[in-house]
Amino acid sequence: xxxxxxxxxxxxxxxxxLADEALAVSSPQGRARAAADELDGMTLLAVDAVxxxxxxxxxxxxxxxxxxxxxxxxxYRSDPPPPRPTTRLRFQGGGVTIDLLGPTDCRIVDPGGExxxxxxxxxxxxxxxxxxxxxxxxxxxxxxxxxxxxxDQSVLAGVGNIFRAEALFVTTIDPLRPAGSLRLEETTALxxxxxxxxxxxxxxxxxxxxEPAELGARSRSSIRSANALYVYKRQSCVRCRGPIASAKIGxxxxxxxxxxxx
DNA sequence: TCTTTATGGTGAG
DNA sequence: TCACCCTAAAGAT
Numbered sequence: 001x002x003x004x005x006x007x008x009x010x011x012x013x014x015x016x017x018l019a020d021e022a023l024a025v026s027s028p029q030g031r032a033r034a035a036a037d038e039l040d041g042m043t044l045l046a047v048d049a050v051x052x053x054x055x056x057x058x059x060x061x062x063x064x065x066x067x068x069x070x071x072x073x074x075x076y077r078s079d080p081p082p083p084r085p086t087t088r089l090r091f092q093g094g095g096v097t098i099d100l101l102g103p104t105d106c107r108i109v110d111p112g113g114e115x116x117x118x119x120x121x122x123x124x125x126x127x128x129x130x131x132x133x134x135x136x137x138x139x140x141x142x143x144x145x146x147x148x149x150x151x152d153q154s155v156l157a158g159v160g161n162i163f164r165a166e167a168l169f170v171t172t173i174d175p176l177r178p179a180g181s182l183r184l185e186e187t188t189a190l191x192x193x194x195x196x197x198x199x200x201x202x203x204x205x206x207x208x209x210x211e212p213a214e215l216g217a218r219s220r221s222s223i224r225s226a227n228a229l230y231v232y233k234r235q236s237c238v239r240c241r242g243p244i245a246s247a248k249i250g251x252x253x254x255x256x257x258x259x260x261x262x
Numbered sequence: 263t264c265t266t267t268a269t270g271g272t273g274a275g
Numbered sequence: 276t277c278a279c280c281c282t283a284a285a286g287a288t
Contacts, residue, residue: 002269002270003269003270004269005269006269052269052270052271066270066271067270067281068270068271068280068281068282069268069269069270069271069280069281069282070268070270070280070281070282070283071270071281071282072282072283086281086282086283088281101281101282101283102281102282102283103281104270104271104272104280104281105271151270153270153271160269160270161268161269161270162269163269207269232269251270251271251276251277252269252270
């Protein structure tokens with residue numbers, strides 16, 4: 001169940017584990033047989049992350065993977081279990097086995113197909129080529145609530161339901177305000193907040209948005225998920241103690257503090 | 263052993 | 276806005 005930080009982390013891990021290796025690729029489930037046949041025996045060159053999309057590049061072909069809500073990877077250093085009936089793709093090489101389960105997309109794309117995917121995406125705050133100016137441009141003049149705009153991958157690539165709620169809280173922005181009504185300094189603050197939250201997510205391998213000072217001296221592993229966040233799925237605000245509101249915005253449940261965000 | 267839920271996205275109406 | 280796709284784990288019974 002990944003937002004962009006998980007995707008970028010996977011790209012790094014998989015590139016480190018598999019690049020420059022000749023891979024054995026199979027599709028135990030059968031549904032990705034065409035992709036598996038194309039990749040089997042090829043040497044992986046690199047793995048790129050763009051928003052929530054992954055591109056596995058080999059000399060002759062590029063594999064596009066989108067995990068969707070349910071997709072996940074599992075890695076095994078040694079003695080991998082037999083594939084499950086749902087294992088879509090299994091990569092083996094460099095002493096590692098990596099299984100892909102339940103992805104929304106898992107297909108070979110040609111350069112045109114990759115461009116099509118990338119052209120639909122807004123700037124990715126985790127990428128060096130992600131620019132705040134582009135975020136500002138894509139947000140301007142939109143009338144949808146900012147809470148909905150942050151989930152729109154053509155506005156901003158990689159943010160999901162937790163980061164949008166947490167970033168709006170930290171920047172004290174009311175999620176119901178029209179996206180185009182935000183002042184430049186608000187939009188810029190939103191970008192910086194999202195980028196730093198997501199970078200931390202890549203580093204830690206999990207989403208912790210509250211500041212260490214607020215969490216006391218507890219170690220990272222002892223921070224329970226319920227305490228790591230400001231508003232997502234919370235009942236009351238950790239700052240003002242007021243009730244947290246929730247509503248479907250942009251098709252998903254958004255949580256915010258009406259007292260702190262206005 | 264059910265039912266529900268989840269950090270996502272698309273295409274039809 | 277809704278139905279639907281994909282899977283696994285947690286929660287309810």
